[in-house]
Amino acid sequence: MFDPIVNIILPVLLLVALPFFGGLLMGVDRKITAHMQSRIGPPILQPFYDIIKLWGKKPFITSRLQPVLAFGYLGFSLTAAAILVFKLDLLLLLFTVATADICLIAASFNSKSPYSYIGGMRELLSMLSYEPVMVLSIISIYFATGNFLVEGIFSIALPLLLLLPGVFVAMGFVLIVEMKKSPFDISASMHAHQEIVRGVFTEFSGYTMAMVEMGHWVKMMLILSILACFWVPNLLIGVGLALLLFFVSLVVDNVYPRFTWQRMLKTTWIFGFTLILANLAALFILGGI
Amino acid sequence: MFGELILATSVLLPLIMGVACLMLTGRGIRRVIIAIMATSLIASSLLLFYNGGFVYSPNYVVDMSALILDLCLAAYFLYVGFRIKNVLVIGLASLQFLLIAYFEYSATGVRVEPVLLVDNLSVFMSLIVNIVGSMICVYALSYMDEHEEILQLSKSRQPRFFFFLLLFLGAMNGLIYSNNILWLAFFWEVTTLCCYELIRHDGTKEAEKNAAVALWMNLIGVVALGFSLFVGYYATGSIVLNELLMAGAAPIILIIFALMALAAFSKSAQFPFHGWLLGAMVAPTPVSALLHASTMVNAGVYLILRIAPAIKDTPLTWVVALVGAFTFMLTAVLAIGQRISKRILAYSTVGNLGLIILCAGLNTPLAYSAALILLLFHAVSKGLLFMGAGVVENRLHSQNIESWEGLLGKFPLTAIIMIIGMISMFLPPFGMLLGKWAALEVIALSPPSIVFLLILFMVIGSAATTLFWGKWLGRLIILPIKETKLKAEKLHPPYLISLLSLLSLDLFISVGAAFFFSSLVNPTVGGGYSVQIGVSLFNINTTIGSFPVLLFWLAVLVIFIAGFAIAKSKGGVVKPPYLGGENVEGNPLAFRTIADSEVEFKLSVMSFDSISEDRLNRYALVGGTLLLALLFLVVIF
Numbered sequence: 001m002f003d004p005i006v007n008i009i010l011p012v013l014l015l016v017a018l019p020f021f022g023g024l025l026m027g028v029d030r031k032i033t034a035h036m037q038s039r040i041g042p043p044i045l046q047p048f049y050d051i052i053k054l055w056g057k058k059p060f061i062t063s064r065l066q067p068v069l070a071f072g073y074l075g076f077s078l079t080a081a082a083i084l085v086f087k088l089d090l091l092l093l094l095f096t097v098a099t100a101d102i103c104l105i106a107a108s109f110n111s112k113s114p115y116s117y118i119g120g121m122r123e124l125l126s127m128l129s130y131e132p133v134m135v136l137s138i139i140s141i142y143f144a145t146g147n148f149l150v151e152g153i154f155s156i157a158l159p160l161l162l163l164l165p166g167v168f169v170a171m172g173f174v175l176i177v178e179m180k181k182s183p184f185d186i187s188a189s190m191h192a193h194q195e196i197v198r199g200v201f202t203e204f205s206g207y208t209m210a211m212v213e214m215g216h217w218v219k220m221m222l223i224l225s226i227l228a229c230f231w232v233p234n235l236l237i238g239v240g241l242a243l244l245l246f247f248v249s250l251v252v253d254n255v256y257p258r259f260t261w262q263r264m265l266k267t268t269w270i271f272g273f274t275l276i277l278a279n280l281a282a283l284f285i286l287g288g289i
Numbered sequence: 290m291f292g293e294l295i296l297a298t299s300v301l302l303p304l305i306m307g308v309a310c311l312m313l314t315g316r317g318i319r320r321v322i323i324a325i326m327a328t329s330l331i332a333s334s335l336l337l338f339y340n341g342g343f344v345y346s347p348n349y350v351v352d353m354s355a356l357i358l359d360l361c362l363a364a365y366f367l368y369v370g371f372r373i374k375n376v377l378v379i380g381l382a383s384l385q386f387l388l389i390a391y392f393e394y395s396a397t398g399v400r401v402e403p404v405l406l407v408d409n410l411s412v413f414m415s416l417i418v419n420i421v422g423s424m425i426c427v428y429a430l431s432y433m434d435e436h437e438e439i440l441q442l443s444k445s446r447q448p449r450f451f452f453f454l455l456l457f458l459g460a461m462n463g464l465i466y467s468n469n470i471l472w473l474a475f476f477w478e479v480t481t482l483c484c485y486e487l488i489r490h491d492g493t494k495e496a497e498k499n500a501a502v503a504l505w506m507n508l509i510g511v512v513a514l515g516f517s518l519f520v521g522y523y524a525t526g527s528i529v530l531n532e533l534l535m536a537g538a539a540p541i542i543l544i545i546f547a548l549m550a551l552a553a554f555s556k557s558a559q560f561p562f563h564g565w566l567l568g569a570m571v572a573p574t575p576v577s578a579l580l581h582a583s584t585m586v587n588a589g590v591y592l593i594l595r596i597a598p599a600i601k602d603t604p605l606t607w608v609v610a611l612v613g614a615f616t617f618m619l620t621a622v623l624a625i626g627q628r629i630s631k632r633i634l635a636y637s638t639v640g641n642l643g644l645i646i647l648c649a650g651l652n653t654p655l656a657y658s659a660a661l662i663l664l665l666f667h668a669v670s671k672g673l674l675f676m677g678a679g680v681v682e683n684r685l686h687s688q689n690i691e692s693w694e695g696l697l698g699k700f701p702l703t704a705i706i707m708i709i710g711m712i713s714m715f716l717p718p719f720g721m722l723l724g725k726w727a728a729l730e731v732i733a734l735s736p737p738s739i740v741f742l743l744i745l746f747m748v749i750g751s752a753a754t755t756l757f758w759g760k761w762l763g764r765l766i767i768l769p770i771k772e773t774k775l776k777a778e779k780l781h782p783p784y785l786i787s788l789l790s791l792l793s794l795d796l797f798i799s800v801g802a803a804f805f806f807s808s809l810v811n812p813t814v815g816g817g818y819s820v821q822i823g824v825s826l827f828n829i830n831t832t833i834g835s836f837p838v839l840l841f842w843l844a845v846l847v848i849f850i851a852g853f854a855i856a857k858s859k860g861g862v863v864k865p866p867y868l869g870g871e872n873v874e875g876n877p878l879a880f881r882t883i884a885d886s887e888v889e890f891k892l893s894v895m896s897f898d899s900i901s902e903d904r905l906n907r908y909a910l911v912g913g914t915l916l917l918a919l920l921f922l923v924v925i926f
Contacts (some may be wrong), residue, residue, distance in 0.1 A: 021620065059859050059862070061862070061863055061866045062863065062865070062866050063768045063770060063863065064768070065768065067856035068849065068853055068856050069852070070852075071851060072849070074846065076844075076850065079841075088837065089834045089836060091726050091729055091730065096841075098716065099716050099717060102712075102716060102762070106763065109764075110767070110768050111866055112695070112767050112770070112877075112878065114890050115868060117767075120763055120893045121760070124763075125756070127755055127759070128752050131748075131755060132749055132750040135747075137730070139744055142733050143733065144721055148733075148833050149833075149834060149835065197869075202866075202867050203866060204636065211855075261762070273745070279743075281741075284737055288895070
């Protein structure tokens with residue numbers, strides 16, 4: 001059954017393509033957001049130009065460990081992506097994303113700076129608000145597939161979305177948190193429409209910023225990819241669904257102002273938990289399991 | 290012969306060496322005694338591991354002495370109760386005294402075989418108790434010197450301290466070998482005694498008060514064990530653990546196990562008994578390390594793991610799981626609001642024991658494995674964390690994590706040890722996370738009636754855990770640009786030996802997790818269950834998931850090497866932080882404010898004052914008590 005093309009080459013290609021698509025989507029994001037705000041916006045490829053520009057800038061850092069930890073953010077995000085494309089354990093994937101997050105937070109604490117310190121604390125609170133929803137979603141996927149491996153999603157006949165619509169929506173909340181979009185952008189906004197000093201990103205510049213930026217693309221793509229898996233029989237439909245949620249999060253971003261962290265926590269937990277538990281209860285009663 | 294050797298080195302020798310500590314009070318000779326003790330304890334546990342378990346019954350006189358000793362201890366507790374004028378202690382101790390006295394009167398000549406039964410679970414526990422425990426004793430050599438220097442004692446009280454420390458380890462070893470409930474109860478009482486004496490070691494008012502709390506809470510467990518002995522003898526005719534475990538799940542047998550579970554909860558500081566462990570932090574730090582990592586609380590978990598196979602598929606097991614899950618969730622939330630380092634560690638211990646008990650209560654082969662991994666890794670990591678926290682406390686003269694700011698710049702070695710210890714508690718690929726991963730997969734397999742509740746407890750608890758560790762980690766890692774060049778830090782040899790050995794042990798068992806699974810965890814699970822965890826060179830596989838431990842470590846290695854390489858090649862000028870452009874020349878930590886006056890900014894830890902500790906503790910007490918009531922209700926009805 002071991003086919004090198006399907007099991008090795010394809011995943012590696014996907015892994016390489018993931019950050020690229022992430023950058024592209026960021027460009028699309030900026031274009032669409034600009035149009036919503038009656039601006040023209042930058043070219044679609046602007047995120048890539050930014051990275052090239054940032055990488056070539058004269059390096060300034062605010063502490064010696066900062067670049068290492070910034071790379072840790074990118075590195076662990078890519079590790080999580082590898083876990084996804086090689087169809088490994090979903091829980092492990094989540095823990096790896098958390099490790100990436102902790103690297104970012106540690107980097108922001110590491111440079112003794114008031115703005116990035118508060119940003120780091122708030123990034124921790126963001127984790128608090130999305131992590132339980134994400135774990136619940138993964139356990140729900142287990143209930144539907146009987147497996148914690150990504151592989152399991154590909155082994156069931158029905159599209160996941162039909163079994164777990166509530167979970168799909170709940171993961172939309174996670175997406176908004178992960179994309180750092182309003183109203184859940186307490187630690188830092190991806191676009192500067194709410195702030196000038198950028199919270200957890202404050203002390204990054206040049207190449208460290210470039211690494212953090214790319215890490216962010218990968219993380220966003222991770223959630224979108226899992227969402228795409230909700231329609232496995234035809235992944236194109238899945239991708240369409242994920243992009244739909246992506247678009248919704250852009251609209252939400254432009255409609256809502258930023259929440260306080262307490263309100264953010266309540267919103268993600270109450271909506272996330274209710275949606276997922278109701279979904280699971282229905283699944284149990286209808287005998288899906 | 291083998292059995293006698295192990296018993297002599299791991300139970301009797303600590304007692305003898307403890308007495309030696311009392312007699313030979315010199316500082317140098319104490320170091321020699323502890324060195325010998327640590328070596329022989331570790332050697333005996335490794336020997337036990339390689340040779341496997343044994344059964345042993347002492348001769349009649351020794352066997353019968355258990356009753357007398359039980360009685361003496363109960364009398365001593367009674368005396369303590371009168372001395373500290375504590376009604377609860379007096380009541381519980383006299384109850385225990387009456388129970389044992391009546392038992393002695395009516396059940397003369399009760400003899401069971403075998404008295405001691407050392408199986409794989411005992412061997413597993415013995416490794417944890419002796420290896421981690423020995424390192425803590427070594428650590429205590431330096432710590433107590435510093436401690437008494439700070440307190441400026443005229444006469445050293447260390448002989449007494451080390452006597453109880455060693456006695457504790459000996460009693461713990463006896464406890465995990467015991468098969469006769471009488472002996473189990475005896476060693477259980479000895480650990481309670483050592484715990485009490487060590488908590489009140491400093492003799493302050495607070496120490497006496499908290500020690501009294503620890504005593505009466507643990508006496509509840511002692512009395513519960515006494516009752517289980519009673520029920521066992523008069524209702525079933527057996528006071529041997531291995532017979533009771535195979536007796537089938539008749540209601541009367543289940544009552545015995547419910548009593549034992551109650552005893553275990555009190556020892557492991559589960560709700561509603563968690564108060565004593567939090568109070569115990571008034572003791573010198575090695576005591577906390579010992580209580581949390583290698584002895585006291587592990588005794589409770591051990592008893593739960595011991596009875597777990599026998600309560601499989603009974604309602605009892607679900608209540609046990611609920612107690613664990615509830616404790617895990619609420620302590621994690623409680624820990625968020627804490628600022629005292631040892632309090633955070635204490636809540637984390639109670640929570641992690643809850644997690645272990647949850648797994649034991651779920652009672653499937655996979656769950657049992659998860660419980661064992663968590664127990665193993667928690668002991669090593671928590672021992673390391675307490676030891677590190679003690680070093681920091683003696684340096685900063687403060688337990689407040691506010692004062693831990695920038696530890697990385699001040700004491701790099703201790704800080705790095707603490708950081709690795711913290712990471713090992715909540716991030717992959719360290720063992721604790723491996724255990725948590727297994728626990729999450731196990732919970733998903735629990736029956737529909739309680740699965741939602743358990744999952745909710747678990748996810749909220751895990752998320753809160755990440756927050757409080759992350760918050761604390763953030764304090765240490767702050768590195769003001771003045772101090773970016775780390776200077777070497779000097780530690781006393783006993784500190785260095787104990788900290789570095791536990792650190793390398795933590796890394797070693799985490800990297801080699803697959804090996805420890807196949808050689809240590811799976812054989813232990815195999816005693817009562819069919820093993821369901823597959824181990825290959827790279828992967829630890831359950832039936833529903835897989836954790837590529839070695840590959841993950843490889844990724845970590847690559848990421849850090851690449852990270853440092855990039856940092857080296859790109860480098861960069863270190864600049865002061867962003868302060869709205871109001872930076873003060875020459876002082877990167879100050880900014881200009883009104884009328885250009887210079888102010889140094891301070892970073893405080895987020896306090897979460899809205900989380901009221903008192904209110905949550907009330908929930909814990911009420912919830913815990915209700916669950917205890919449920920424990921007996923499900924057995925009776």
